[in-house]
Amino acid sequence: MGQLLSSPIITPPTPVLREKPASNDGGRDDDSNRDNDNLIPILDKAEGHFWFPKNGNKIIDACGGAGVACLGHGRPDVIASMVDQLKEYQYVSYTHFASKPVQDVSDWLVRSTDGKMQKVFLMCSGSEAVEAAIKLSREYFLWTGEPQRVNFITRWESYHGTTMGSLSASGHVARRAPFEPVLLGARFHKISSCNPYRQQLDGESDTDFVARKVAELKAEFQRLGPDTVAAVILEPVVGAALGCAPAVHGYLRAIKALCEQHGALLVLDEVMCGMGRTGTLHAWQHEDVTPDLQTIGKGFAGGYMPASALLVGSKVASAMQRSSGRVFTHGHTYQNHPVVAAAALKVQHIIEENGLLDNVQVQGRLLERVLRKRLGQHPHVGDIRGRGLFWGIEFVRDKATKEPFAPELQVAQRVYLAAMKKFRVLVYAGQGCAGNGRGDHVMVMPAYDISSRMVASIAERVACAVEDAFQDISA
Numbered sequence: 318m319g320q321l322l323s324s325p326i327i328t329p330p331t332p333v334l335r336e337k338p339a340s341n342d343g344g345r346d347d348d349s350n351r352d353n354d355n356l357i358p359i360l361d362k363a364e365g366h367f368w369f370p371k372n373g374n375k376i377i378d379a380c381g382g383a384g385v386a387c388l389g390h391g392r393p394d395v396i397a398s399m400v401d402q403l404k405e406y407q408y409v410s411y412t413h414f415a416s417k418p419v420q421d422v423s424d425w426l427v428r429s430t431d432g433k434m435q436k437v438f439l440m441c442s443g444s445e446a447v448e449a450a451i452k453l454s455r456e457y458f459l460w461t462g463e464p465q466r467v468n469f470i471t472r473w474e475s476y477h478g479t480t481m482g483s484l485s486a487s488g489h490v491a492r493r494a495p496f497e498p499v500l501l502g503a504r505f506h507k508i509s510s511c512n513p514y515r516q517q518l519d520g521e522s523d524t525d526f527v528a529r530k531v532a533e534l535k536a537e538f539q540r541l542g543p544d545t546v547a548a549v550i551l552e553p554v555v556g557a558a559l560g561c562a563p564a565v566h567g568y569l570r571a572i573k574a575l576c577e578q579h580g581a582l583l584v585l586d587e588v589m590c591g592m593g594r595t596g597t598l599h600a601w602q603h604e605d606v607t608p609d610l611q612t613i614g615k616g617f618a619g620g621y622m623p624a625s626a627l628l629v630g631s632k633v634a635s636a637m638q639r640s641s642g643r644v645f646t647h648g649h650t651y652q653n654h655p656v657v658a659a660a661a662l663k664v665q666h667i668i669e670e671n672g673l674l675d676n677v678q679v680q681g682r683l684l685e686r687v688l689r690k691r692l693g694q695h696p697h698v699g700d701i702r703g704r705g706l707f708w709g710i711e712f713v714r715d716k717a718t719k720e721p722f723a724p725e726l727q728v729a730q731r732v733y734l735a736a737m738k739k740f741r742v743l744v745y746a747g748q749g750c751a752g753n754g755r756g757d758h759v760m761v762m763p764a765y766d767i768s769s770r771m772v773a774s775i776a777e778r779v780a781c782a783v784e785d786a787f788q789d790i791s792a
């Protein structure tokens with residue numbers, strides 16, 4: 318069975334991984350329960366905070382798949398809201414009718430930003446939302462009489478999606494590699510990420526570090542010609558490409574100020590870090606730095622439906638006046654899908670009514686504490702970083718020099734396999750966090766309604782998996 322991006326690591330599994338024994342599965346983890354092309358287990362069902370593969374195992378979901386299942390699996394209340402909508406109508410083309418669920422979820426999103434974001438485009442995937450953000454940035458400058466703004470500045474060690482525009486914006490070396498010659502390289506320009514673990518100099522204050530980062534962006538504006546830049550696109554807390562790396566305090570505010578100074582838009586991609594994952598609904602609310610455009614996905618509908626959105630701030634929204642013919646030249650068949658809207662609104666109501674953002678903060682602090690206690694001194698754990706229930710663990714060959722492991726060793730994948738097979742906990746593995754496609758990390762992203770007991774169990778199992786995997790890896 319063919320599959321795209323079946324694993325968070327997109328390089329094909331090495332023979333080492335294929336030959337690894339099935340450990341203590343008691344013979345149940347046999348090939349009949351696997352997708353033969355990919356050697357990944359076939360799922361039987363998912364319920365609450367657990368995955369149940371066909372081999373009879375019960376695996377704790379400590380990452381919501383790809384950071385998606387923020388309320389766990391199989392909630393009857395979310396399913397009921399979808400079924401209720403299906404009984405009314407299952408589809409509406411956005412060119413013909415508006416729909417109440419879409420209006421309701423859009424109003425809810427606007428309110429969630431205190432009206433700072435004013436318009437909502439509802440879509441199905443993060444890539445679509447980023448693609449729309451790129452195109453709306455362009456069209457905004459046509460409306461406002463600056464058609465020469467054709468450049469975008471984005472960062473290395475970032476991931477914005479899999480379509481040609483969003484991949485051009487991405488700084489994920491491995492995912493770009495096969496397509497590099499056909500990406501939109503002439504328009505998408507890269508600056509470095511904001512990664513204090515690898516970039517902050519000994520003795521350098523956060524203020525000086527941020528100033529250095531801002532100077533780099535400023536130089537890029539100058540190099541391109543400041544009035545040719547349409548937008549700067551970045552993740553406020555970098556997800557899969559860097560392993561849950563929050564921007565250093567002051568960075569977002571300084572970048573926003575520089576964008577304003579040069580007349581460019583700031584697009585914050587919150588597809589992974591947004592919708593509560595880091596403990597505030599929107600990641601930008603940590604520092605109250607309002608973007609001009611914002612993308613959301615993943616936790617928006619928690620995986621009950623494929624949901625994403627582009628949120629539009631006041632500057633762009635007020636330029637977009639239908640009366641003067643300024644309609645965004647963009648659209649998808651499944652845009653404004655009513656069942657997507659119903660699922661997303663229900664998920665958000667549950668988070669709101671149950672005070673789950675507070676739980677994200679409380680359990681996030683516990684997760685951090687236990688991970689640091691158990692793994693902080695491990696000779697191959699270089700960094701533990703994150704915010705809320707969004708934590709990354711970076712592995713290094715040498716803790717003093719921060720030298721990463723050779724990519725072929727697939728260290729993150731080995732930790733992920735040990736976690737799943739031996740300790741029955743699902744984490745998300747990634748590569749590339751050290752730059753140039755090197756560096757391994759795993760991400761821990763449990764559901765927002767997780768209990769302290771479960772958090773402690775997850776952290777302990779992840780720590781055991783790391784210790785176990787490194788028994789096999791020769792540094």
Ligand SMILES: Cc1ncc(COP(=O)(O)O)c(C=O)c1O
Pocket residue numbers: 383441442443444445447476477478479552556557586587588589590614
């Ligand atoms: C920050 C970010 N932006 C965009 C995307 C693309 O979203 P999707 O895979 O839903 O297209 C992702 C996916 O991981 C992401 O993490």
